[in-house]
Amino acid sequence: MPRYRFTVEYDGAPYSGWQRQKSGVPSVQQALETALLACSQEEVTVHASGRTDAGVHARGQVVHVTMSKAWNPYRLMQAVNFHLKPQPVAVLDAVPVADDWHARFSCIGRWYLYRILCRTAPPALERGRVWSVAYALDADAMQLGANRLLGTQDFTSFRASLCQADSPVRTLDRLEVARVGDEIHITAAARSFLHHQVRNMVGTLALVGQKKWTADDVTAALEAKDRSAAGPTAPAEGLYFMGAVYPEE
Amino acid sequence: MPRYRFTVEYDGAPYSGWQRQKSGVPSVQQALETALLACSQEEVTVHASGRTDAGVHARGQVVHVTMSKAWNPYRLMQAVNFHLKPQPVAVLDAVPVADDWHARFSCIGRWYLYRILCRTAPPALERGRVWSVAYALDADAMQLGANRLLGTQDFTSFRASLCQADSPVRTLDRLEVARVGDEIHITAAARSFLHHQVRNMVGTLALVGQKKWTADDVTAALEAKDRSAAGPTAPAEGLYFMGAVYPEE
Incomplete structure (x- = not known):
């Protein structure tokens, strides 16, 4: 299935950290997954190169997501950014990657x-x-x-x-x-x-x-x-x- | 009377601009004058080198204020910064200046x-x-x-x-x-x-x-x-x- 790599910027202040929490407190992962659901009607999991703690910012977090259909990467980025508003999280670029490319496990x-x-x-x-x-x-x-x-x-x-x-x-x-x-x-x-x-x-x-x-x-x-x-x-x-x-x- | 020059940093976003407004909407001038009142029990006017519009930021606004008694400039800065909290305005330095020194009219x-x-x-x-x-x-x-x-x-x-x-x-x-x-x-x-x-x-x-x-x-x-x-x-x-x-x- 088509896989995309995003570079992501965020202000860590309003978030409990990168990782989605069971308690539903705001996380960057949840913000991105919610925006992806809104633009694709798909429940997807976003994988990050590294988890950041509560309050930690990112200028170049790298993540990947697997979608059920192919997207024009630029349009996917635009759609996610639209649905992220007004949260301080932004996708800076989106590129297609191989099926076995993994933001965390491929990272060196x-x-x-x-x-x-x-x-x-x-x-x-x-x-x-x-x-x-x-x-x-x-x-x-x-x-x-x-x-x-x-x-x-x-x-x-x-x-x-x-x-x-x-x-x-x-x-x-x-x-x-x-x-x-x-x-x-x-x-x-x-x-x-x-x-x-x-x-x-x-x-x-x-x-x-x-x-x-x-x-x-x-x-x-x-x-x-x-x-x-x-x-x-x-x-x-x-x-x-x-x-x-x-x-x- | 003792006169002090401050260098001031502020985030312009929450303010209607530098200048105090009759309507009482937040201004940077009002924030500083209120903080000076709190630390000195004096109603003073703060004069700026230049007025900034609503939303405009400053890293190096220069202002002056005339007090009725002499202050240690460092302690005055500390006191004003204490009373400014939690507003995004900070006095970066304070120095004594001559009686006729004016933040606006002396500025070249x-x-x-x-x-x-x-x-x-x-x-x-x-x-x-x-x-x-x-x-x-x-x-x-x-x-x-x-x-x-x-x-x-x-x-x-x-x-x-x-x-x-x-x-x-x-x-x-x-x-x-x-x-x-x-x-x-x-x-x-x-x-x-x-x-x-x-x-x-x-x-x-x-x-x-x-x-x-x-x-x-x-x-x-x-x-x-x-x-x-x-x-x-x-x-x-x-x-x-x-x-x-x-x-x-």
Whole structure:
């Protein structure tokens, strides 16, 4: 049956996360499935490259859906966007993919952006879009700390207690810290991440940026293999799922 | 009496504009004056470098206020921000200024940013922050059109019918068009602008970007000295007051 891949942008604020919940609380998956039902009269399941938590945004979530009939991809995108209104979810593009292409299982890389706004004043324009901290952060020190987390490691210390992954070992390909005006941007890329891994790494690097921790403390936290040894979980509102990578690209 | 200069950021969406209205509809000026009353028990008037229309945002509005007693500027900023909550208005900095310093009358330059999002899908994360158009725009063609508006000109064709300025002549110092991802950013700088001037210039340049107009058409519209000869007024939600310039800087 015809299968389509969508790139999806959303504001995570009104949603309990990507995944449809039994309780019927709003989720991004439900918003998309409801819009697809409205335009096709089909009850379909939308599969995502990665589930995002409550409040986490996406600029490049990748999903797929299997339809019973073939659609012009552009018209399908337009129809879904029409029925998504007024929700803050938008399909940015739609392309046909092979029957065995899977947004989650075919995915070989994911990347995230985390935004921290460092200033005394609260955000007015970026409210809900950044983690707002009233203190300065040293981006160079944070980068030195970030470097300690690169490569193939046991990320037990940076994994949510509820994480369901079989193994705590992941390979972190990129963890880059940049100053952009009065914001710190942290970019993280890996084949896959553990639950809360990015937010736990960011919460830890924020300690380094404040000079409360050194890069050696980051290494010690990693080696402890104990969640309580690392820093706090940074808030969801600063996190953006930016993109997913597939072998054909 | 002690006078303070604030830099102010706001989301224009919930406001009828900068200026306090007799009818009591929400305005940014009223929000600031109410917060200042709450922290000082003083009824003060806040003066802005430039009034913004309903829905127009600011990243760098400059205002001043005269208080009856001296404040530590940092504590005044903190107090105002506390009382502004939960409104999307924030004071970014506060500095003492001379008794005769005036946010509006001392100002010798203002600059604005206008953001146009060019893509089929509606904005999810940037909703209310950009003018969303479903067509492509040619930034290079727009820049050629923009160049025709530079310098000292009679901007009657780009002036709102309700504009109260004595003269339609203004000197446009910068009008720069840049592509930033899937957005077009237009930066405009002048000593001062006529009412709706930036939005009317943007609406006209969008015609050039779509190849409906040429740069010569922009010159013809300018020379017509007739509002109906230029393009439509671009929506308020894409416009940001970015900053004001003063002689001491």
